Structures are given as C-alpha cells and as structure tokens.
Amino acid sequence: MGKKGNVFGLLSGLTWAIYTIVLYTVLNLYANAKGDLLSTKGIMLILITTVLISLADLFFNVVFEMFVLKKNNLITEFKNVFFSKKGFGIIPAAILAGPLGLIPYAIVSAISAPVAGAFSALYPVVGAAASFLVFKERLSKLKIIGGIISIIGVIATYQLETVSLVVYIIALIPAFGWGLEAIFGYKLIKDDVNPIVTITIRHLYSIFILGSCLIIFLIFSGEYSYIMEFYSGIQFSQMFAAINKSFTWPVFAIGSFVGGGSYILWYVSMKYISVAPAMILNISYVLWIPLILLLPPFSQQISFNVLLGCLIVFTGTSLVIIGDNIKSRGCQEVSDL
Secondary structure, three states: OHHHHHHHHHHHHHHHHHHHHHHHHHEEOOOOOOOOOOOHHHHHHHHHHHHHHHHHHHHHHHHHHHHHHHHOOOHHHHHHHHOOHHHHOOHHHHHHHHHHHHHHHHHHHHHOHHHHHHHHOOHHHHHHHHHHHHHOOOOOHHHHHHHHHHHHHHHHOOOOOOOOHHHHHHHHHHHHHHHHHHHHHHHHHHOOOOHHHHHHHHHHHHHHHHHHHHHHHHHHHOOOOHHHHHHHOOEEOHHHOOOOHHHHHHHHHHHHHHHHHHHHHHHHHHHHHOHHHHHHHHOOHHHHHHHHHOOOOOOOOOOHHHHHHHHHHHHHHHHHHHHHHHHHHHHHHHHHO
C-alpha cells in the first residue's frame, strides 16, 4: 500500500507540473488582465481575474472527474454522498482552498510572486501538524527530515524579494488554507468515501463558493463586462503564437483535465500513505517543472537557485519515500534477533 501511495504522490506532483506548464507557460491567461494595488477597484479586478481563471479551471476539472466517476461506476456513490451530511463535511475544504487559499495568494502574487510561492509552499507543515492533532498521525524521523528538506528546497527555488511584514503574513494564509484543506478531504476518505468522489464534491462546492465571491467582487467593482473581456483575451504565449487562437480553449481544457487528474492522484495517495507524506510528494512539482522546461520545445536554461532547489527537493522526497522501508526493515531485523 505504501509503495502504491508513494507512486501516486509522485505522479500527482508530475501531473501538477504539466498542468502548470500548459496553463501558465503554453498559454498566456493574463494577456487581457486588469487590476492594480493602487485602489479598491484595482484590487477587485485582480481578485476577479484570479477567480475567473479558477472557475474555468474547476469547470473542466469537474467534467474530467465526472467522466472518471462514470468509468469507475461511482456515480451512485457520488449522488449519495453529495446530498448527505458527509458531503457537506467537505465544504470547509472548499472555503479553505478558495477564499482562504486562492484570494490571499492572488493579492501577494501581485506584489511578489516569489514570496507568494515560497510561503504558500509551507502548506505541508500545516497539514502535518493538523493531521497529527486530528488523526494522531505520526511520521518516522526520516519522513520528518525529508519533509523539512523538501520545503527548504521549494523555498530555495525562489529568489525572495524584500517586502513589508504585512505581505509576509498575508503570504502565510494560503499555507494554512491549503494545508488544512486536505484534512477535511482525508476525513471523508477515512469514512470510506472514494477519493475520486471526495475531490469531485470538493470541486463542485468550490465552484459555488468562488462563484459567490465573483458576484460580490463584481458588485463592488461594477466591472460586469470584464468577464467576457478577460475570457476573450486568453491566448497562447509568445513562444506558441503561431498556433491558431481557436485552439486556446481546447488546450486550456486539456491542461485542466491533467490538473483534475493530479488532484485525484493526490487524494488517492492520501488514502494509502495519509496526509503529510502525500503533501510532501505532491510538492515535487517544483522538481518536475524545470526538468520539463529543459526539453523541447521549451529548451529553457535552469538558474543556479532553481537547480539547487530541485536537488534539495529530490533529496527530501527520496527520504520520505524510503522512510517506511527503512523503518520496516529495522523492525524486521529486530524481530529476527
């Protein structure tokens, strides 16, 4: 079970890397984006932009997940759980991932993307602490060391900028939002709800919650026409500008399908190896992204800090994977004596 969970955890990181590259390197989602931090309206436009991207992404996630549910004969279970008390139990995860994860991340990203990325990557620490308190989940010393090393590696990939203390505090909010999100999903999984059913329900509730946020932001900003203006402006990045623009939405959909697959793999991984190890293996996307970008057609060079960060992440995730093996081998040797 542990070996299978480790494989799913690593694959969740790999697929998240592919998803990230498709949506944020192949496509230019922000080509027609508006917003600034100089006024309330400007901030609202930043938030609207982020919510619009997330809603489109979540829609394609759910389409893909519904297909997977049908293929695995899980539609009946999905319906039974969605309209039950268990299903409502995933609502906090949708709130934590959206308003308490996405929104503060968007604000900080507009000020300093490296700070937003590095501090939000601390979410496995929050998840590990929460899983210890809620589920009494204990990690071997090797796994703890591996987790710490992995997080250091993620932070090392960013060249942090000097910003005010308030920005750092806001940047920590997504770490708590995303770190605690998994606890509610894992609670459903422990109640014998299929991980694919769990993540589909979470995404559906996220659509409803973010849709409500969008309405509020639009009312405050008065920029109702911005929705069509933004969506019509999505195009390919300069590297892929030769591709016909009519393919932008199919590519968006494909990228989101991969992202949906990543979420499924992450939740399945949690089922086999619990919350903290699954989170740590999930952040291996920091390792996969530059490796993929090294290959054609991207052929990008890796800076020293990114290379160093990748090596550290690789070391940390390796320790997480082999932690159980070393522990079980040690127990076997003791029993043999």
